[in-house]
Amino acid sequence: MSAVFINESESDHRPSEGAISLLVAEDDKIVRHLLSLIIPKKFPDTVVHLAENGRAGLDLFERHTPRIVLTDINMPVMNGIQMSRQIRALKPDAKIIVLTAYQGSEYTEQFDEIGVESYLAKPIVFEKLFIAIENCRR
Amino acid sequence: MIRSLRLLLIEDMEDHALLLVRELRGGFNVTFERVETLQELEAALDSHPWDAVIADFNLPGFNGLDALRIMRAKGLDLPFILISGVIGEESAVEAMKAGAHDFILKGKYSRLVPALERELREATIRHERRQAEEELVKYREHLETLVRERTTELEKAKEAAEAANRAKSEFLTNMSHEMRTPLTGVMGIIDLLLMDNPPDKQRPLLEMAYTSAGSLSRLIDDILDFSRLVSGKISFRLVPFNLRECICSAAEVLALEARRKGLRFDLEVDADLPEKVVADEGRLRQVFINLIGNAVKFTEKGEIHVAARRTPDPARSGHDLIQFAVRDTGIGISADSHEIIFEMFTQVKTAEALSSGCGLGLAISKRIIETMGGKIRVESKKGTGSTFTFTMMLDEASRIGCSPPISDPPVSGAGH
Numbered sequence: 001m002s003a004v005f006i007n008e009s010e011s012d013h014r015p016s017e018g019a020i021s022l023l024v025a026e027d028d029k030i031v032r033h034l035l036s037l038i039i040p041k042k043f044p045d046t047v048v049h050l051a052e053n054g055r056a057g058l059d060l061f062e063r064h065t066p067r068i069v070l071t072d073i074n075m076p077v078m079n080g081i082q083m084s085r086q087i088r089a090l091k092p093d094a095k096i097i098v099l100t101a102y103q104g105s106e107y108t109e110q111f112d113e114i115g116v117e118s119y120l121a122k123p124i125v126f127e128k129l130f131i132a133i134e135n136c137r138r
Numbered sequence: 139m140i141r142s143l144r145l146l147l148i149e150d151m152e153d154h155a156l157l158l159v160r161e162l163r164g165g166f167n168v169t170f171e172r173v174e175t176l177q178e179l180e181a182a183l184d185s186h187p188w189d190a191v192i193a194d195f196n197l198p199g200f201n202g203l204d205a206l207r208i209m210r211a212k213g214l215d216l217p218f219i220l221i222s223g224v225i226g227e228e229s230a231v232e233a234m235k236a237g238a239h240d241f242i243l244k245g246k247y248s249r250l251v252p253a254l255e256r257e258l259r260e261a262t263i264r265h266e267r268r269q270a271e272e273e274l275v276k277y278r279e280h281l282e283t284l285v286r287e288r289t290t291e292l293e294k295a296k297e298a299a300e301a302a303n304r305a306k307s308e309f310l311t312n313m314s315h316e317m318r319t320p321l322t323g324v325m326g327i328i329d330l331l332l333m334d335n336p337p338d339k340q341r342p343l344l345e346m347a348y349t350s351a352g353s354l355s356r357l358i359d360d361i362l363d364f365s366r367l368v369s370g371k372i373s374f375r376l377v378p379f380n381l382r383e384c385i386c387s388a389a390e391v392l393a394l395e396a397r398r399k400g401l402r403f404d405l406e407v408d409a410d411l412p413e414k415v416v417a418d419e420g421r422l423r424q425v426f427i428n429l430i431g432n433a434v435k436f437t438e439k440g441e442i443h444v445a446a447r448r449t450p451d452p453a454r455s456g457h458d459l460i461q462f463a464v465r466d467t468g469i470g471i472s473a474d475s476h477e478i479i480f481e482m483f484t485q486v487k488t489a490e491a492l493s494s495g496c497g498l499g500l501a502i503s504k505r506i507i508e509t510m511g512g513k514i515r516v517e518s519k520k521g522t523g524s525t526f527t528f529t530m531m532l533d534e535a536s537r538i539g540c541s542p543p544i545s546d547p548p549v550s551g552a553g554h
Contacts (some may be wrong), residue, residue: 038326038329038330122318122322123322
């Protein structure tokens with residue numbers, strides 16, 4: 001089951017023609033919801049697709065080919081590493097941002113291999129998140 | 139008291155045997171058996187326990203030496219006396235070498251009783267000694283078994299302890315991960331509410347909630363960090379770096395905070411410090427930020443003074459240490475808490491230490507400093523401020539190819 005959120009709660013912000021599509025893969029429902037609210041608030045021209053695991057994220061990626069991918073590491077069914085690896089194979093220039101709750105994690109090695117834009121530590125500091133997204137939009 | 143004697147006689151002449159027994163009855167209550175052949179001897183040795191053996195040296199089928207050999211083969215150590223009418227010195231020596239205890243000339247039996255008494259005594263002593271030796275061997279074997287068992291137990295205990303330690307580390311890692319995700323929810327939602335222009339009354343409350351959540355987040359980081367430091371899981375990355383820059387960059391942010399509180403902030407880095415040193419820069423910065431951060435946090439008016447200087451190493455003559463001092467004019471710490479503040483939760487007993495809100499910062503700093511071969515101490519008086527001083531053996535990076543130390547004057551009064 002994957003929820004797709006297309007920026008409809010903010011009725012005055014219909015995504016424009018040049019909308020940037022962004023995929024969020026995060027198994028925590030509240031964090032997922034929060035990201036779906038806060039990202040369009042900062043970037044009104046963004047369409048956010050929400051996935052609760054890597055498998056659902058990959059499905060959404062194949063359907064929408066988002067420019068930016070924001071992913072958690074530990075998720076059921078398929079984790080963020082496996083998903084990112086497959087996304088990278090599908091689209092070599094996909095911009096991947098990793099959300100990590102692990103300090104100095106051993107996962108970074110695997111992500112470095114895949115190639116990611118940035119790592120964000122949990123709890124997420126939104127200013128840093130916005131900067132990371134901003135960098136990917138350029 | 140006449141003791142009983144079970145005697146085995148190896149003698150082919152019955153009258154000789156009786157003569158001998160009669161003589162012995164003067165000293166013993168004798169029961170005896172007489173044998174003439176090797177077969178009879180073996181059968182007799184097997185059938186009863188004996189106290190002593192007396193043997194004629196020359197028998198038709200065998201001699202006393204054969205008898206000794208058989209007894210030795212059976213592991214018997216009985217008093218053995220040879221009787222002979224014509225024993226030469228050579229035969230006597232040979233017999234003694236083979237294990238005979240005495241020899242007596244045939245017919246000269248007056249010596250027989252005392253000789254046998256002596257031999258019985260000695261046999262008893264030999265027997266007791268052998269028993270003691272056997273016991274000693276047994277005891278040693280028992281000890282060895284015990285040591286082996288204990289070693290195995292210890293190895294098992296060590297493995298169990300290591301497994302427990304791994305489990306603890308894993309638990310802490312997982313726990314901190316599990317806690318960070320909901321914290322993201324909490325902090326994110328507060329952030330979201332703040333972005334939505336909340337009513338003026340609510341804004342400070344939301345900000346407080348955000349600050350608290352932030353403190354919780356740092357505490358989670360500290361717990362994980364501390365547990366890793368204690369378990370030795372963290373390796374220090376020793377790379378050359380610019381010491382002055384490290385101190386200045388750590389102080390910079392906190393100097394701003396001090397200025398916001400209206401405090402004077404001085405930073406004094408001696409010009410003769412080495413420019414480049416080898417240490418874990420990130421960890422050193424962590425210590426600076428912790429100590430200076432505490433100074434700013436607990437000082438409401440006055441000044442904060444941070445200094446780095448070279449000082450002779452008392453333990454290694456000719457070598458220098460680098461000494462760092464963070465002095466404040468804050469609330470201070472009473473003498474009985476000077477040790478406690480460097481320890482973890484469990485040791486925080488005083489209300490003062492509890493309310494200080496230091497968290498684990500000092501415990502972590504102490505651990506880092508000690509791992510890098512340094513020491514930290516505090517001088518403080520309640521109400522007048524504190525000075526935290528720590529030393530470090532920072533290996534000076536090779537000066538070859540390095541530019542001379544920067545000689546700009548100490549940054550002073552950064553808070554003004």
